[in-house]
Amino acid sequence: MSRYSRQELFEAIGKKGQQKIRQATIAIVGVGALGSVSAELLCRAGVKKLILLDRDFVEESNLQRQLLFEEADVGKAKALAAKAHLQKINVGVEIEAFVVDVNFRNVDVLKEADIIIDGTDNLETRFLLNEFSLKTKKPWVYGGAVQDRGFVIGFTGRSPCLHCVLPKAQGVGTCDTVGVLNTTTTLIASLQVNECLKLILGTSVGDVMHVKLMDNKFDVLKVKKNSSCKVCQGQYDYLEGRKGQEIIRFCRTGSFQLMTTKRLDLKSLKQELGKSGTVEDLGFCLVFKNMKIFPDRVLIPAKTETEAKLLYNKNFG
Amino acid sequence: MKIQELLEKIKANPVESVVSLNGEIVTEDAVAKDGDQVEIFSVVSGG
Helix, strand or coil: CCCCHHHHCCCCCHHHHHHHHHCCEEEEECCCHHHHHHHHHHHHHCCCEEEEECCCECCHHHCCCCCCCCHHHCCCEHHHHHHHHHHHHCCCCEEEEECCCCCCCCHHHHHHCCEEEECCCCHHHHHHHHHHHHHHCCCEEEEEEEECEEEEEEECCCCCCHHHHCCCCCCCCCHHHHCECHHHHHHHHHHHHHHHHHHHHCCCCCCEEEEEHHHCEEEEEECCCCCCCCCCCCCCCCCCCCCCCEEEEECCCCEEEEECCCCCCHHHHHHHHCCCCCEEECCCCEEECCEEECCCEEEEECCCHHHHHHHHHHHHC | CEHHHHHHHCCCCHHHEEEEECCEEECCCCECCCCCCEEEEECCCCC
């Protein structure tokens, strides 16, 4: 019996399906809670190649849900630590790891992939992936998880797209501000990989899957192309650098100023952030973990632009 | 009633909401009639 006999026995895959899996190159953008689980499942399933991209480093608070990592990995770059573990799981899978912040300047690194898995923690990068997917006709699988709830959608690279589902979206709660269960992230990642396998096999995807675990609630929704969707009409604001965080470095204070993509509601933000730390309200701005938050910008003390962006996404999604 | 009006009525923030009408994702311009099933989900950006 071969290494992959158990999935080959399943008639939806079979030997032919396994050959397709064996020829697939998958890029995973973000190797955190979702991405690390997706990477392990795809590695064990026997894809040809995994391309791992992550700008972050392993922290102790990641170990509760980021299954690939262990205590000795704390402080290591996630993409590199993930690669080291995955190589031990399956030497037959080629693994390439990049410690990068995926943005419009370097997104072409994803061209080699047949399918992209979303393991990101913010909407901005997802909108970038969405536009890249439509422009290059490359399938991708969106996944989002927070607390006990999450979404998964497999996109074919043609309409409808993520912007059809979330035309105005701005996420507030992130795993770092409102928390997340490891059961939620592993379930969402598993559903993402399942959609990815279906894309490899040529099976239909496109349903919007939503779960709310503490209520045992599972929803499968339909989505059609939004006739007014500008992204489906070829307007790629994130991909062409017109939208996204604008960053200015203040050398004197060692801070970075990030312009927000949408106007922040300080009142509701104060309430949200207050759940995970002390928020000082100065009237014109909020102070939270040494960050100064204005309706249209955030000042973040950080050593590098990447660190500032990381802190921004962790707290404001 | 337009979904936009419904969100305003229940004080749901449209930028943080995903709305389904009879099992299909819709935009704020969609109109819900008597007997329709409307569900409001929160946008999820964590991962």
